[in-house]
Amino acid sequence: MKFRSIIGALVSTAVSITALPAMAATFVFNVQVVESIDVVPSPTFDLPDVGTVGTVTFLLDAATLDSDGDPLTGINVDAPLSQSLADAEATIGGLTSDLSDVSIFGFPGGARFSNGSFSNITISLAGADCIALSCTLAGSFSILKPGAPAPTLFADVEALLLDPDAVARFSFNGTVQGEFVSFVAESVPTPVIPLPAGGILLLSGLMGFAAFRGRQHVVTDPR
Template identity: 55%
Template sequence: MYLCKLTAIAALSLCATQAVAATYTFNVQVVESIDTPENGFVLPAVGTIGTISFLLDATALDADGDPTTGVGLPTPLNPAYAGASAAIGGLTASLDSSSTTIFGFDQRARFSNGDFSSISVSLPAGDCVSLGCTFAGNFSVYGPPGSGTPASFADVDAFLNNPLSTVMFSFNGTATGQYASFRAESVSLAPIPLPASGILLIGALTGAAMLRKKRRIT
């Protein structure tokens, strides 16, 4: 009985100390789209809205005790702790979970596939493999001005949590033997405008409330 209790306590402690990777999702808009629709390769048009998501468990990565694992080192990270993906107008892309790395630059953290940043892209209009796509690209999060170069995964996490940070997903290369390029960046979605009838309704309800209040006073 005592041994069972110890086992249960140990299991609970292990669960409590295991870090959980957080997912950060940002709204983005396509700002560059160069494709070859005449050859069957069609990218989402400029202005298309989508999302970019980052997966990061900074606590687990910073505390793994491995000197070869860190920001700016090419050693692939545990796929349960780091990754990035995009879903934009039918286009989907994600980092190869077996080779995700994070590099630090001035005011920027780049999530990429190893040293060469090769990116695989899926499109509803055609099989990218059959179209001969060869793309290099990455997912980046930019901290606000003056944020410096991230030196730890906690620094990258701070970028992802900062409301002033921006993100970008981009790639370029060839498809159907011709140059192609794509870039999507952070966008703040405008609030949905209220129709004129809705404004009139709010005005009417406000007026009715004021009239009831006046009657109670008199």
């Protein structure tokens, strides 16, 4: 009887697990600035320099968004998504950015999270008022993998976010006080560096950079 009770409890637990509601997932990528074309001179609008590290975060509740059975919902459509179901933000040096009108666009090789149709990226910098500086910036958050098919489900976008070979990118360009600016930060593989005389110092640096390449996958509260 005791054995049957244990089996019954295990079966009940398994059923409970499979019946759990959908959960929104947050994906955090460590990124590095690979392009920073700034206003020159830049007394108030100073973008993080190339090499600056930070994070790019995506939130996606794929199961909830796919639950209506329409494989194209949210992909290449005009209607914005709820920020509780999809979102993206960047924190790099003194720069922060967050989407407010989320759309997701699928294309061969990746997916893009943007405000509306790839526009109206708001950039926050310490001491910089983009309204006063007449900022006109367009950009997006992307998850990219060359050769990957265009996603048609939110689950496909989630699979890209989970793919260790995919690259996360935050980028924008436009004008500030009439001058062109451009910015790109992305998760990058460890570069090949020639071995100098200080081999031990190099080794510790490579180990640190390899750790920087990592990403975290955190599941938030069930919905």
